[in-house]
Amino acid sequence: MRAASKADVTVLIVGLDLSVEAESLDREDLLLPGYQSQLISQVAEVSKGPVVVVVMSAGGVDISFAKNDPNVHSIIWARYPGEEGGRAIADVVFGRYNPGGRLPLTWHENDYVQMLPMTSMPLRPVDSLGYPGRTYKFFNGSTVYPFRYGLSYTNFTYNLVSSNHRLNISLNEFGHCKDLEYADGLYKPACPAVQTDDLQCDRHNIRLAIEVTNTGNRDGSHVVIMYWSAPSGIGEAPIKQLIGFKRVFLKSWRSEIVNFELNACKSFGIVDYNGNKLLPSGGSKIEIGDGLVTIPLQINFHRGPL
Structure with a gap:
């Protein structure tokens, strides 16, 4: 917080790793582990300049709090980049590269995991059990970011x-x-x-x-x-x-x-x-x-x- 209060720009790199999401593991929620959400909110509150949040993950994360925080100026999903990932992220942050990506999956709000058991296989809603639909084709509730969402430095x-x-x-x-x-x-x-x-x-x-x-x-x-x-x-x-x-x-x-x-x-x-x-x-x-x-x-x- 002290560093952010004096910096012209603050870049926070947060997210998940293979101890949380891997073939042999099940995620218990869609939140950032540990105190990362608190870190983002408290740093954004006192930052002198713009705050850029870089999320590293393979799946979606409920970062609604950051999306709705007026002090968070940009959110970048970097997935799990390779050894040149730091340079690639910097190129986007500093405007040397104009991103044109689209989300290949829906980023749900955290309460989605409580709406239906993950063992329920139908994509369509199961009205008799109150289960919502799955994927962008059948889910009509609110999301953090929908499938195909993406921004650019141009229009x-x-x-x-x-x-x-x-x-x-x-x-x-x-x-x-x-x-x-x-x-x-x-x-x-x-x-x-x-x-x-x-x-x-x-x-x-x-x-x-x-x-x-x-x-x-x-x-x-x-x-x-x-x-x-x-x-x-x-x-x-x-x-x-x-x-x-x-x-x-x-x-x-x-x-x-x-x-x-x-x-x-x-x-x-x-x-x-x-x-x-x-x-x-x-x-x-x-x-x-x-x-x-x-x-x-x-x-x-x-x-x-x-």
Whole structure:
């Protein structure tokens, strides 16, 4: 605390190690071990300059207190870096390198571990037992940082250049309509879904072109992330699911067209409670980034040639 009160900048390196998280161990909570949380809060309270918290861990940590502390100016997740890790962290802290990473997992709040036993395998919520869902697909509660969260020293914007919004799929004699569980009172199409094994999936693609622009004064890389949300009301469907991502490097105030080609069966399919891979019909949506661009998508099934 005395050192931080005189320093222009304070960098605190905290986290876990292999005595806490390893293949042979189970973590008991999602908190920082020992007195690390107290260290961060007390140092941040008296620091003269900005406080940077570097977290070393393989899994998520509940650092809500630091996230909400106005005296903590930056949080960096370094995972477990190699021998050049110190130099890499310094390059980010001092601005020599512009980070463009995304979280590959959800950082939950600590009370999540009390909501369900870790031996519960279903990803979907178990309403009868009060268990929440697992992963970004099915968990709809509050988080410390969600899956795909990440920051940069610059900003990026999106513009939809072109896309096709409709798929009209002809069913042959092998394509049979499958029922889906819909919420009460919501519209259910005459043919709710078709098993993807009965479709010639390579013929049904959606093409999208997104213009990505770096609107800041720093060069940087950016991951364009694309999600799909199923038609409203389908009980088996996830909240959303990742269907594509591409990394692009852009110089300051430059743009680039990023193209996606999405296979309908792989990108817009769901798995029902019985394990069937289904392509649902109706109106769904594609979301680019954090909802910066939303594209409606309509899938229709027809018997015989179109």
